Amino acid sequence: xxxxxxxxxxxxxxxxxxxxxQVDIRKETQRWQQMIAEGSPAELFEIEGEALWxxxxxxxxxxxxxxxxxxGPGVVKAAYAQLPKYFADADxxxxxxxRLLHCMxxxxxxxxxxxxxxxxxxxxRPSEMELLSVYIAGQSRGVPxxxxxxxxxxxxxxxxxxxxxxxxxxxxxxxxxxxHGEADKRIRMQYLPVxxxxxxxxxxxxxxPSYLVRNAQVKTMQWRIWDCYRQMRxxxxxxxxxxxxxxTQYLTVTGQGEPYAGxxxxx
Amino acid sequence: xxxxxxxxxxxxxxxxxxxxxxxxxxxxKIAASDLDQLVAVSKRDFKARGIAGMDRLELDAAMxxxxxxxxxPPREVSQPLEEQILKSIPFPQGSLLxxxxxxxxxxQSGQGMTWSDKPNIANGGSCYNCHQLxxxxxxxxxxxxxxxxxxxxxxxxxxxxxxTYGKIYNxxxxxxxxxxxxxxxxxxxxxxxxxxxxxxxxxxxSPVNK
Numbered sequence: 001x002x003x004x005x006x007x008x009x010x011x012x013x014x015x016x017x018x019x020x021x022q023v024d025i026r027k028e029t030q031r032w033q034q035m036i037a038e039g040s041p042a043e044l045f046e047i048e049g050e051a052l053w054x055x056x057x058x059x060x061x062x063x064x065x066x067x068x069x070x071x072g073p074g075v076v077k078a079a080y081a082q083l084p085k086y087f088a089d090a091d092x093x094x095x096x097x098x099r100l101l102h103c104m105x106x107x108x109x110x111x112x113x114x115x116x117x118x119x120x121x122x123x124x125r126p127s128e129m130e131l132l133s134v135y136i137a138g139q140s141r142g143v144p145x146x147x148x149x150x151x152x153x154x155x156x157x158x159x160x161x162x163x164x165x166x167x168x169x170x171x172x173x174x175x176x177x178x179x180h181g182e183a184d185k186r187i188r189m190q191y192l193p194v195x196x197x198x199x200x201x202x203x204x205x206x207x208x209p210s211y212l213v214r215n216a217q218v219k220t221m222q223w224r225i226w227d228c229y230r231q232m233r234x235x236x237x238x239x240x241x242x243x244x245x246x247x248t249q250y251l252t253v254t255g256q257g258e259p260y261a262g263x264x265x266x267x
Numbered sequence: 268x269x270x271x272x273x274x275x276x277x278x279x280x281x282x283x284x285x286x287x288x289x290x291x292x293x294x295x296k297i298a299a300s301d302l303d304q305l306v307a308v309s310k311r312d313f314k315a316r317g318i319a320g321m322d323r324l325e326l327d328a329a330m331x332x333x334x335x336x337x338x339x340p341p342r343e344v345s346q347p348l349e350e351q352i353l354k355s356i357p358f359p360q361g362s363l364l365x366x367x368x369x370x371x372x373x374x375q376s377g378q379g380m381t382w383s384d385k386p387n388i389a390n391g392g393s394c395y396n397c398h399q400l401x402x403x404x405x406x407x408x409x410x411x412x413x414x415x416x417x418x419x420x421x422x423x424x425x426x427x428x429x430x431t432y433g434k435i436y437n438x439x440x441x442x443x444x445x446x447x448x449x450x451x452x453x454x455x456x457x458x459x460x461x462x463x464x465x466x467x468x469x470x471x472x473s474p475v476n477k
Binding site (some may be wrong): 048101135149150155158159160163164166167168169170171172173174178179182185186187188189196197198211229230233234235236238241242244253254 | 277284286287290291292294295297301302305308309311312314315316319323324330333334337338343365368380381382383395396397405407408409410425444446448449453
């Protein structure tokens, strides 16, 4: 069973190569085997993320435990399932990663440079952001996704995200909808989910962040959107920018109601 | 009084309980002002990196029209633009058929044009990402139509050569809102590479036509 899974993963990897950075399939496969043997990789990362949440850091030497993720300072239970949402203290809509960044620079007084210097990790070591994200998201398991939809700014974010999803630009004239707009289409052998419809996106928003076997890494939604824009031949989206949060808001509202089932393991 | 109330509600902290449902599952109608907003937002929230410059966020007349009309502009909008684009394609003199073997490698490669690609690497055409071509390559995408036997079906007349070269150079000349990237226009592929791909599609010896 594991073997078929592995074979599938390797095949899928090979098919993904034209779009994704080249990786050594054998090396990644071994890494994956090892991690599976040790238990679900995402769960291991949750433990590390919890330690980082509690770790005193920054000029004020405080932990993130006082961070308000929307359910009150320090409340992590069910917080992820209720994001993105509007935060009055920042006067904007935030997703998990943007909110964590906010707490690092306010609560912990870390400089934006310090907090953003390593947003995306690699196969050897996940980033602080990735580890924190899987820990927080894991505290929402089983909770139906219910992003904010009543505040004007939450509604505006949805509408902006919806428009951005269909907006064609970049060197190759792509929008998200170019690849995620029609059912049963594929790039090489990868089937592309339709994300403008609830049926297509519900399971997706309920499984990020995720451990990606093909990258041998744990990744967040900010990364997923960033990497799709890379493949779209656009310039680089700014981490936590209004545009990226608006897209997450759009996808999450479209897929709302699905019980959170991550952080999981994806191909 | 009502006006004040509305203004308040507008800036407002909570649209209590009675907010209309959000248009989930719909495709938004885009007005010219929305388009201006989207360009401004993308210029604010994206940054140039490597070879991917901010100029990529500018919309030319074709992409403006497609974005404004949900990729389905009325004929009176698309036709003059298509004609104009067709005239702008720099068709080379002489034969448009290059080397199909080199074309095959270009069709296979999806490399190039992203911010993580180094400048001056050899770009591919990503054709297999979207099209079926030769029967030997089973890993092909379906965003585009099948091009299997393209030359066998269409022949190799001068007109077909021109159409094939032109389609790869700038797909929008024949179908304004085509989802196919403008490979020559975007400087992804050069003249020789497009000739090689034209041969790959049309040459009777190419596996595409076997």
